[in-house]
Structures are given as C-alpha cells and as structure tokens.
Amino acid sequence: MNSKLRKEHRLKAFVTGAAGFIGSNLVDRLLADGNVVVGFDNFSTGRRDFLQSALSNPNFNLIKGDTLNFDELMQAMRSCDFVFHLAANADVRFGPDHPERDLQQNTVATFNVLEAMRKSAIDRIVFSSTGSVYGEATIIPTPEDLPMPIQTSLYGASKLAGEAMIQAYAESYGFKTWTFRFVGVLGERYTHGHVVDFYRQLSADPRHLKVLGNGTQRKSYIYVQDCIEGILHAINASSEKVNIFNLGTDSFCTVKDCIKWITEELALQPVISFGTEDRGWIGDNPFIYLDTNKIRALGWSAKLTIEESIKRTVRYLKTDSDVVTSKK
C-alpha cells in the first residue's frame, strides 16, 4: 500500500482485535500510511500498551467493546468504510476444554461483524483465517483449493464457518472480501503460542525444557510485518468478490529447529525432554506448510526467514516483562 495516500484514497478502517498482537501492528501500519482508524477491542487478551503509539495519533480512535455485543459493534463501526476483522479466540490447543468459545468468539462474532456491516452499508472486509481450516492437509505444501478437508479442531471449524458466511455475504449482498489463511505469526507483541511457552519455561528454569510431542512436528511461520504487508498488498492487487490467500513463508521448520534457534538467541543449553507422540495435543497438526504461490504471484513475498522471525520474537520477549508473568 502506498504510504502517501491522497485523501480520497484513505481508508476509514475499522479494526476488531485492535489491541491484539496482529491487530495493534496493523493499526500502527494503517496510521503510518495515512489512513483513519477506529480500533475495537474487548481487552480480554488485548493490551492497551500495544496501542500507546497509536493513541497519540489524531487519526486513531479506540473503542472498548465486544463483537458479541451487536449494538456496541454497530455503533463503533458506523463512520468506517473498510473492516479488518481480526478479533478471535485463537486458542487451538485448549479448544476441547470449552467448545462454545470457538463458536461464539469466532463464528457468531464474525456473523455479527457481517450483519453490522450490512446494516451500515460497509461492504469491504478482511478476515483473518488460518491454515487450521485444512485440518491434516492431504497436500503439502497446501494450496487454497485443496480437496474439501476434514476439520480436526474446533478452532479450524469455527474459522471455516466464518469464511463460509463471508462468501455467502459476498454473493448475497455484494460484499468484497479478502480472507487470509495464516500460518503461525511471530514478531513484536507476540504473546501466545509455543515460542512464548518455551520462553516462559526457560525464564523460570534455564536448565530444563519440556516439549509436548516428540519434536518432529513441522510448522511454518511468518513475521508479523510480512503478514501485514501481504494483507495490504493483496487488497490492492485483487478485486474478486471472494479473494482467498494463504499467507506464510516458503519454508517450514521442526519444533527441534525452533528450540535450537530460541536457545541460541538466549545463549542457553537446557536439557530437553520430549514427549513420545508425533503431535503435541488433540487436533495438533504434525505438518503445517502452506503453498503461497497465489499471493506471491501478485508480487508479494515474505522478507524474513522463519529463523529470523523466531529470533526477533525472542528478542522482543526479553523486553516485555508482562509476557513472563501473564498467564494469558
């Protein structure tokens, strides 16, 4: 996206999950590009300090509210013309402990966003989906048009439901929609996932690290700024009613690689105990690697490698004392 927009090309962007990891980085970028931004967050996991810089910008307005409260949501978005719907329950691993959470926070909340848009005559939406919608993919690297997959997590199912409703809104009401299926996202303000789990363990005890699964799980990651650049690039370069893109780097690593890079960055040599299973938990996907040819054909590509993303994340974690003490 051009960083010097003429006024008539500015977005009036509504960002749900604005105080979250990806959301707050997106807000900063949209503001840096000269757009007007309304941030919306219920602060269940979002952090006000992530928006410290944004809050000093006159083009930014932060509204505390919940996507499950339709009136709050509709009131908050009414001056906007483009929605970035990032708010979600992103907890894959503990989904089976509270199945209603994915339904409500991902599926029903996305419906509310779509309905509020329809009633406010806003017709452009970016949706943060996930490679988890591919379940245990039958083709790797996995393209967007994989044979209809079997869902293996409540999280993946709830995001697929969100994607499906967005497509139906595009057909029924003329919405223009961009859905991005992410691999794991890393970088500044990352607070949730196995890199932070490992970091917390090593903060508490630098000599030992306990790993769920046998360490052979293969995963792909993307750096948060590459992810945001990919989103903004794609919304300018594609204009179907329904645009769907995988978003990831063109490589993968094992959990063992990941541990190696984390411990290198921390200059630690812990004793590592692995599990015996080839996956860490029910619904854990032993191999995530998305085919990103579709978005790369538009001229975008990830700049950071997975190793650089992980090391940069660890450097960030060292500066964020809240991450170690927080249980979120």
Next chain:
Amino acid sequence: MNSKLRKEHRLKAFVTGAAGFIGSNLVDRLLADGNVVVGFDNFSTGRRDFLQSALSNPNFNLIKGDTLNFDELMQAMRSCDFVFHLAANADVRFGPDHPERDLQQNTVATFNVLEAMRKSAIDRIVFSSTGSVYGEATIIPTPEDLPMPIQTSLYGASKLAGEAMIQAYAESYGFKTWTFRFVGVLGERYTHGHVVDFYRQLSADPRHLKVLGNGTQRKSYIYVQDCIEGILHAINASSEKVNIFNLGTDSFCTVKDCIKWITEELALQPVISFGTEDRGWIGDNPFIYLDTNKIRALGWSAKLTIEESIKRTVRYLKTDSDVVTSKK
C-alpha cells in the same frame, strides 16, 4: 438396515425435526425396523399428522422442544444412543431476507445437539447436510472431495459450519459421524420447494404457470425412501470417525422437464412464462448433480428415477389439502 433386529442391536434413536418431511418418514422406518425412537420437533414447520402412525407405536415418544433450547434438548435425548439431526431451516431462497435464521437454526442448533450429546455420552450422529455446500460446483457430477468450494448461500454456509463442527467433535471427543449431502428430496409429506410451488400455482390457476429463471436450471432429486435407505445402509456399512456421502440419483433434469412431468401427472396444459435469468434467485445454483459413486460402492442405489419421484410427489400433494392452503 436389517428389519429384524435382535434387541441388543436396536437403536435408541433421537430424531430432531421428527415431524418434518424427511424426519417423519425416517421415524416410521426406524420404528418399522424395531428400533426405539424419541422424536423431537418445535412444530415451527413440522406437522403432528405426519406422526399419526408413529404415535400409535409404543416404541415411539414425541417431545415438543426446540434445538435452540439447550436444556429441553438435553433432557429429551438422555435415554438415547444415536442421534439423527434433521431439524434445520431449509429455506435457501429467502435466506438473504433473514440471515440470522441460518446461523441460529442450522449452525448454533447443530452445536447444541453436539454439546448435548457430549454431555450425555452419546457419540453417534447422522447429519443431514446438502449439496449446497458445494456452492456453484466446479466439477459436475460433484464428488465429496471437490476442491474447497466458495459458498454462494447463507444456507450452504450454515450447513458447512455444521459439518465442520461435527468433524471437530469426531476428532476432539471420539464421536462417530455420518454426514449426508442431499440433492432435493421428493416424495410423500414433501411440503416445501419448487414442485409444491408449481403445484400451488396450478391449483389456483390451472391455465398459467410462472417460473423463476429461464427453465434451463438443471437439478437432481432423490425419492425420500431411497434417501432414508441410503442413510441406514451407510451407517451400517461405514465406520470411520467421519463418514461423508453424497446422496442423490445418478441423473438430473431441467426445470422444464420437471414442469412437463408435473403437468402430465395433473393432465394440464398451462401457458408457461419463464424469466430471463439462468437462475431463479440469488444463490440459486444453475446445475446441481452429485457424484454418488462413494455410497453406491457400499451397495446402495436409488430405486426411483427423478420422473417417478416427481410424479409420486404430485400424487401425494393431491391428497394433502393442507399443502395448498398453507404458506409454509
């Protein structure tokens, strides 16, 4: 399914939508096979007279309740060991007029059924899905493992969400699940869809018939008893965690064919006025024809042709005066 079951092989079946078209036919069949059945219906579109025969059977218990009322649902199913979840909003055409209906009655209701099962330790479910989950299919006849489709209706999206949650429950909690993607179902107690729309028009004015779309839309249909036989055959012949089958006849017809057979059966020769579009409404699919090789490989096949199904449906409609006067 064997019609002479030993007692230990009897199902204690819980049927949602038991007073509906397919539901009431399924109830009759399950009872005829010697199973115990609890029927559950909110009677929003279901009809008590469809269960007249079942109600005289001591193995049948009818409970009025709503799948959106979790406590009612859970209380009603507690003695059962197998769920047939047929209750749904099946109105594709008017979906865009009330988008919340598909979300609530299909997606959220299916979640409630799954949660009530989990909390009651019931782990087998049949789910009535639809060929609409294929959107405008890119492969025809359409196999179950089509490349991930784009949804074109709120109905299809809501059913896909139901399928996805069922798959996640299979993985997360060890459910055994059978999902059937139907073409249009016809036969006795059919009360909803374009055959009845045409029948109503011709009852009001036998000389004129107005058709949405240009009549070239191609659709496939299945006779309700063939559909039920397919379901019962598949649950005995397949035992994966997740079993998904298309269910239809091995042919299709045009709307014009359909009109020809209806008017033949009624011995009418109306003046027919067609629309100009190749589809009847937003989200109408101009060509539905499912590949049924997967279920036919298990030894099932449809006995009635589409022509026979349509003519049999018209003969039924002549006996059901409620259909003509009802707006449902």
